[in-house]
Amino acid sequence: MSDPRIDHPLLAVDVVLVTAQHGRLRVLLVKRFQAPEEGLWALPGGLVRREEALDEAARRILREKASLSDVFLEQLYTFGRPDRDPRARVVSVAYMALVPPERLLPDAERLVADIEVPWSGESGGSVVLSSASGPLQTAFDHDDIVAMAVLRIRGKLAYTNIGFALLGPSFTLRELRLLHETILGESINKDSFRRRVLATKLIESTGTRQTAVGHRPALLYRFCGAPADDD
Amino acid sequence: MSDPRIDHPLLAVDVVLVTAQHGRLRVLLVKRFQAPEEGLWALPGGLVRREEALDEAARRILREKASLSDVFLEQLYTFGRPDRDPRARVVSVAYMALVPPERLLPDAERLVADIEVPWSGESGGSVVLSSASGPLQTAFDHDDIVAMAVLRIRGKLAYTNIGFALLGPSFTLRELRLLHETILGESINKDSFRRRVLATKLIESTGTRQTAVGHRPALLYRFCGAPADDD
Numbered sequence: 001m002s003d004p005r006i007d008h009p010l011l012a013v014d015v016v017l018v019t020a021q022h023g024r025l026r027v028l029l030v031k032r033f034q035a036p037e038e039g040l041w042a043l044p045g046g047l048v049r050r051e052e053a054l055d056e057a058a059r060r061i062l063r064e065k066a067s068l069s070d071v072f073l074e075q076l077y078t079f080g081r082p083d084r085d086p087r088a089r090v091v092s093v094a095y096m097a098l099v100p101p102e103r104l105l106p107d108a109e110r111l112v113a114d115i116e117v118p119w120s121g122e123s124g125g126s127v128v129l130s131s132a133s134g135p136l137q138t139a140f141d142h143d144d145i146v147a148m149a150v151l152r153i154r155g156k157l158a159y160t161n162i163g164f165a166l167l168g169p170s171f172t173l174r175e176l177r178l179l180h181e182t183i184l185g186e187s188i189n190k191d192s193f194r195r196r197v198l199a200t201k202l203i204e205s206t207g208t209r210q211t212a213v214g215h216r217p218a219l220l221y222r223f224c225g226a227p228a229d230d231d
Numbered sequence: 232m233s234d235p236r237i238d239h240p241l242l243a244v245d246v247v248l249v250t251a252q253h254g255r256l257r258v259l260l261v262k263r264f265q266a267p268e269e270g271l272w273a274l275p276g277g278l279v280r281r282e283e284a285l286d287e288a289a290r291r292i293l294r295e296k297a298s299l300s301d302v303f304l305e306q307l308y309t310f311g312r313p314d315r316d317p318r319a320r321v322v323s324v325a326y327m328a329l330v331p332p333e334r335l336l337p338d339a340e341r342l343v344a345d346i347e348v349p350w351s352g353e354s355g356g357s358v359v360l361s362s363a364s365g366p367l368q369t370a371f372d373h374d375d376i377v378a379m380a381v382l383r384i385r386g387k388l389a390y391t392n393i394g395f396a397l398l399g400p401s402f403t404l405r406e407l408r409l410l411h412e413t414i415l416g417e418s419i420n421k422d423s424f425r426r427r428v429l430a431t432k433l434i435e436s437t438g439t440r441q442t443a444v445g446h447r448p449a450l451l452y453r454f455c456g457a458p459a460d461d462d
Binding site: 075091 | 239240241242279281282283284285306308309311312313320322324
């Protein structure tokens with residue numbers, strides 16, 4: 001009898017851990033040290049354990065593979081193309097986690113890759129992941145999973161406070177505008193952005209200003225209300 | 232050795248097949264004729280086959296259990312609470328399908344249930360499913376899955392042409408407004424709705440009017456552009 005784990009789909013969780021930095025969306029990748037796809041870069045992931053809810057598996061993977069806890073995390077999409085893993089039928093429940101850039105700690109086995117998005121304006125687009133030394137070869141369908149995360153972030157930007165998770169507790173209007181430009185892939189008029197974002201009531205003034213900057217300190221804002229809806 | 236299918240999560244697909252009728256969102260339920268949860272009402276679903284993509288499994292289930300093909304279908308969310316099925320660990324990839332009401336054909340084993348939504352305005356809410364004879368007992372966590380579908384439909388209503396799938400190829404502005412009222416659970420001012428919906432450019436006039444109605448025939452509209460994005 002063949003291995004029953006091969007006859008029945010295996011269930012994994014992969015986490016797209018995204019930040020915004022240097023005007024780019026960026027994602028944490030982990031080097032694969034075993035076949036298949038050895039030497040390629042992959043999203044942090046692993047098989048779901050028997051007694052573990054899916055969200056718990058995603059949080060465990062963040063702890064084990066990125067030393068992170070207490071981050072914005074939501075389920076993204078489930079990827080189940082029969083040929084997506086050469087070993088066996090593996091279905092992956094992908095999660096998206098968002099963090100400010102200072103929380104990502106790259107090392108010899110972990111890389112924070114730039115996400116280059118051809119902004120065709122269409123959904124279902126593809127992305128290219130690259131490091132300072134050029135495009136990266138990614139394992140399995142992980143670039144499709146990253147592309148789905150980018151679409152989700154763009155879709156939620158206008159009507160939720162999802163940016164909070166990328167910016168931290170307080171930020172200037174300029175920082176918020178640069179984040180929107182990064183995510184949407186287009187420049188945004190400063191004055192109309194200011195009017196529009198203040199009208200949404202998603203943010204409010206903290207009443208304090210930046211400190212230790214080389215120019216006139218700008219007012220700091222924060223997101224208000226409930227965290228970004230899970231959908 | 233225990234059954235390996237019990238040691239490893241099983242993977243199922245369940246389909247929330249939604250329509251809008253009589254001012255309510257409604258969903259197709261199938262009676263369970265075997266344990267567990269025998270006699271309760273469940274979403275049409277089944278285990279994913281080895282060589283089958285997840286979307287393909289959802290389309291097969293729609294064919295086999297609702298005699299439907301060519302419907303709007305998108306992945307909704309994956310439900311994986313360890314105790315959601317008393318038999319074994321079963322993770323369910325839920326799909327949402329939308330159809331006009333005339334395509335749903337109830338019979339002795341299939342029921343089109345009303346979805347009653349307590350419109351608290353919060354996400355993650357619950358729903359009650361009922362038939363003409365009162366509330367229904369639903370199997371597993373299927374009411375949570377239906378609640379997630381309602382949230383998705385509400386979220387997509389404003390910025391996609393998701394209503395197309397519920398209304399069919401052409402409709403009057405009144406029909407579209409009643410659909411929005413049904414989905415949002417609140418009454419909508421006729422004139423501001425008209426202005427707002429025409430401004431979105433999501434619909435356009437067909438140039439023709441209703442026929443065989445007892446009042447002055449209204450202009451018919453259609454959705455324009457690409458189908459509702461999958462996210």
